[in-house]
Amino acid sequence: MMNTGLLLNATICFAIAISSLSFAWVLARSEDNQGRKSKPALWSLVVLWSLVGLTYFPTTIRMVAAYFGNHELDLLMYNLAAIPFSFVSVPLVFFIIYVITGEKKISAYTSMLFVIFGAAYLILLYSNGVTGPNVTIFSSIFTINSDFAINIYMAGLFVIPTAMIIGLLFLIFIQRMPKRLRYRTALPLVAISFVFDFMLTDMITLVDAMQLAARIFVLIGTVQAFLAYFPPLTLQEKLGIKKYQYELYEDELDEEEVDINV
């Protein structure tokens, strides 16, 4: 009965929830430093990371419930976590379309489409129900009964947004731009796709070790996103992306005169 693996799982879920929510909070706090044009993108990221956090909070409770053998609470929390989870792609799609096109309206309409995808997934999930839980040493797993729900979810909620991220990354990589900007634009995207894809694995896998591994990677992705926005000084020095702090130097002598003096 003492499945300590479940407690490890719960701890990882809790770490994901706390770190992504605090990341969302820190991002929201940085609003004043942002330009007018980047604010819509900033808020979509805040929503995205909040949804990740809100997915993993009930999941933490779910793992603890599984540890104590409370299957009703386990199921309840599974159903609760499914709500923020199925709308994770909405802010992400808004973010990518907005960054590429700069059109708020187009981005909003496109992301509305993903609200429909998410709602369809939820309706199918709730109406067809789930089987389980299958509690093992490391995790508690539900099997989604509706194959159609899984299909929607794979195609609509994950493949399209992931393809969009890859597209935007490609767009950034083929450009010549300052190293610092490249780091600042590419790393958050890599981190988001990391979190995003491993959340998918987490939700549909039927193997307990895989669920645990996926969650570890979600946690790594969250930390990576944090580093992308707030790189520590040592990392900045290593990658050569440190912004040199300088004051302008005004010289009365011309360069030629300096040459003569030498």
Add this chain to the structure above:
Amino acid sequence: MSDDIDVNLEQKVAEFYQSLGIHQGPGDIQYRLILRVLEKNEGKITEFSEIREYTDPFADKGSIGSKMKTVFQLEGLVEKVKRGGYIITDKGITAANFLKDTSTFYKKNKRIEEIIERMP
């Protein structure tokens, strides 16, 4: 091949190159407009008056005339075939193609700049 000449765009591109310290060639609005007009009339005679239709807001007749002589004719980008009539050479087409690349570079650079601006 090339459609109507967008004077405003040409001016913006020229200003962009000037801001990079490139004041001649791609950064020179007169050079840009003259070359675009000549390219548009590839295989035909370009009248000096047609060039002036585009360049008049930016420069007087004299400076365009001297630019035709000291840059375009001297470097063999055009050949003068009659009084006030020029025809673009193969070398001139090369210059015009380069000019197109500079416009593309400007647009690409601007697009990526805007993308970065929107990234939080």
